Amino acid sequence: MRLTLRIWRQRGPEEPGALTTYEVNGISPEMSFLEMLDTLNEELILAGDEPIAFDHDCREGICGACGMVINGQAHGPERTTTCQLHMRHFADGDTIDVEPWRAAAFPVVKDLVVDRSAFDRIIGSGGFVSVPTGSAPDAHATPVPKPVADLAFEHAECIGCGACVAACPNGSAMLFTSAKVVHLNSLPQGAPERESRVLDMVGTMDDEGFGGCTNTGECAVACPKGIPLQSISRMNREFLRAGLKGGGRAD
Amino acid sequence: MAVAIRTDADPTRKPPGKPSRKPARKPSFIGSVWRSTVGKKAVMAVTGLIMLAYLVAHMLANLKVFLGPDDLNGYAHWLRTLGEPFLPHEGFLWLARLALLTTVVLHGVAAAQLSRRDLAARPRGYAHQRRRASYATRTMRWGGVILGLFIVWHVLDLTTLTVNERAEPGHPYENVVATFSTWYGNAVYITAMLALGLHIRHGFWSAAQTLGAGRPRRDKALKTAANVLAAVLTCGFIAVPVGVMSGVVS
Ligand code: HEM
Numbered sequence: 168m169r170l171t172l173r174i175w176r177q178r179g180p181e182e183p184g185a186l187t188t189y190e191v192n193g194i195s196p197e198m199s200f201l202e203m204l205d206t207l208n209e210e211l212i213l214a215g216d217e218p219i220a221f222d223h224d225c226r227e228g229i230c231g232a233c234g235m236v237i238n239g240q241a242h243g244p245e246r247t248t249t250c251q252l253h254m255r256h257f258a259d260g261d262t263i264d265v266e267p268w269r270a271a272a273f274p275v276v277k278d279l280v281v282d283r284s285a286f287d288r289i290i291g292s293g294g295f296v297s298v299p300t301g302s303a304p305d306a307h308a309t310p311v312p313k314p315v316a317d318l319a320f321e322h323a324e325c326i327g328c329g330a331c332v333a334a335c336p337n338g339s340a341m342l343f344t345s346a347k348v349v350h351l352n353s354l355p356q357g358a359p360e361r362e363s364r365v366l367d368m369v370g371t372m373d374d375e376g377f378g379g380c381t382n383t384g385e386c387a388v389a390c391p392k393g394i395p396l397q398s399i400s401r402m403n404r405e406f407l408r409a410g411l412k413g414g415g416r417a418d
Numbered sequence: 419m420a421v422a423i424r425t426d427a428d429p430t431r432k433p434p435g436k437p438s439r440k441p442a443r444k445p446s447f448i449g450s451v452w453r454s455t456v457g458k459k460a461v462m463a464v465t466g467l468i469m470l471a472y473l474v475a476h477m478l479a480n481l482k483v484f485l486g487p488d489d490l491n492g493y494a495h496w497l498r499t500l501g502e503p504f505l506p507h508e509g510f511l512w513l514a515r516l517a518l519l520t521t522v523v524l525h526g527v528a529a530a531q532l533s534r535r536d537l538a539a540r541p542r543g544y545a546h547q548r549r550r551a552s553y554a555t556r557t558m559r560w561g562g563v564i565l566g567l568f569i570v571w572h573v574l575d576l577t578t579l580t581v582n583e584r585a586e587p588g589h590p591y592e593n594v595v596a597t598f599s600t601w602y603g604n605a606v607y608i609t610a611m612l613a614l615g616l617h618i619r620h621g622f623w624s625a626a627q628t629l630g631a632g633r634p635r636r637d638k639a640l641k642t643a644a645n646v647l648a649a650v651l652t653c654g655f656i657a658v659p660v661g662v663m664s665g666v667v668s
């Protein structure tokens with residue numbers, strides 16, 4: 168396959184950037200999108216140019232490190248991560264636009280790499296459960312009904328890739344935050360922090376400069392893990408419930 | 419490299435073993451709701467639903483125009499005496515006006531503040547653009563502004579009668595006929611009602627999500643309810659100018 172790529176190049180956080188056009192040859196349909204970029208980078212290095220910076224780690228769709236906007240869609244045309252997107256979904260001769268996640272809370276570090284540490288701070292403010300450590304508890308010490316376990320597991324699938332933020336016209340982190348809140352708030356292990364978790368995580372989300380939700384639904388379309396749009400509604404309910412209960416903090 | 423964040427010499431550090439006697443003040447419910455994006459959106463949803471309930475009643479009352487002048491004018495008179503003698507004359511009417519003014523102001527202020535925030539959170543869009551979301555979803559902001567302007571015009575036209583040339587106080591039936599006897603009266607009103615239909619189409623479903631009622635299994639029912647509400651209100655309101663234009667009401 169022969170492709171024309173228009174890729175966002177930006178030397179550093181404060182530098183101006185621009186879409187730069189590249190031609191690549193010899194791309195096979197079974198290559199992943201990242202392997203296609205590796206091929207381009209090898210050519211750039213041989214030519215003495217700076218390779219294109221992009222984030223990646225597991226390359227098997229589970230770590231959430233990779234992510235770029237391909238032809239205006241976060242992670243490209245298939246519901247999967249960029250590392251699991253294969254070139255067979257493109258045609259010979261295509262022109263492909265590649266841009267970094269765009270959101271005020273995700274500043275560009277270099278080329279296609281953005282700083283997603285705002286997600287870590289949201290997690291840090293409530294994405295945990297308090298458990299006694301030291302000895303392993305019995306596996307069946309806390310019974311979890313099957314529907315609850317399924318719901319929690321569905322939301323535990325979120326890999327924190329940030330595609331939801333990238334796809335949202337408001338740069339909102341509601342889908343990500345709701346995945347974390349619903350995951351832990353539905354389990355008995357998460358019950359002690361049920362109120363403070365949702366209030367603190369939503370508070371941090373707002374403080375980090377993410378936008379609000381207008382129920383546009385782009386996030387759930389982009390999510391490679393299929394976190395449903397209605398998870399945001401579940402989190403809204405948890406938030407309003409926690410507020411009415413006075414935040415679960417002792418008087 | 420280890421960095422000492424706090425040492426014993428830190429003057430801001432609390433003395434050990436002495437918990438502060440005053441627990442951190444509990445943030446007020448209203449304050450924390452209004453400060454957060456989720457809470458402010460809930461205010462929009464509640465005020466939107468209150469206005470929606472009002473509009474259903476308003477539309478049904480408007481249809482009395484098809485029952486003749488006595489029916490509509492009699493209803494308008496009854497509204498002014500509602501609650502007497504516990505309320506003064508027009509007391510109920512003024513309470514309702516006050517409540518509606520509060521809801522529309524809260525709704526508009528929250529919309530403006532959230533919109534500013536949302537635009538700032540995505541300072542730069544994508545070079546490769548795609549068509550996003552449905553028409554109703556994309557027009558909530560400008561559609562809302564159109565509705566806001568319409569509310570002002572509507573009050574000047576049929577409440578204060580300022581812009582209604584042939585109007586007489588106390589004769590709503592005749593004033594309605596006067597409004598819909600002008601081309602601009604019909605144009606403004608019908609445009610606004612189409613905008614209202616779109617606003618409710620996204621707004622009702624959206625309010626359900628905001629208030630925590632959205633579930634995957636319920637989604638279709640909520641969307642259908644939103645579409646039915648939007649269609650019924652738009653058709654119900656537009657029936658009046660159509661009735662006057664076609665001569666059924668005169
Ligand atoms: C002053 C005029 C108005 C303005 C500026 C306005 C603006 C807006 C905006 C910007 C939204 C948010 C849309 C989004 O998040 O995508 C919204 C939502 C909504 N509006 Fe309005 N609107 C106005 C009047 C009305 C009226 C008259 C109604 C009565 C039916 C109404 C009902 C709703 C509802 C139910 C929502 C959904 C709230 C939610 O998303 O949770 N609005 N409005």
Ligand code: SF4
Pocket residue numbers: 324325326327328329330331332342343346389390391392393394
């Ligand atoms: S909710 Fe989906 S899109 Fe958002 S961070 Fe998690 S996995 Fe990625």
Ligand code: FES
Pocket residue numbers: 222223224225226227228229230231232233234248249250251
């Ligand atoms: S590299 Fe780990 S999910 Fe793509």
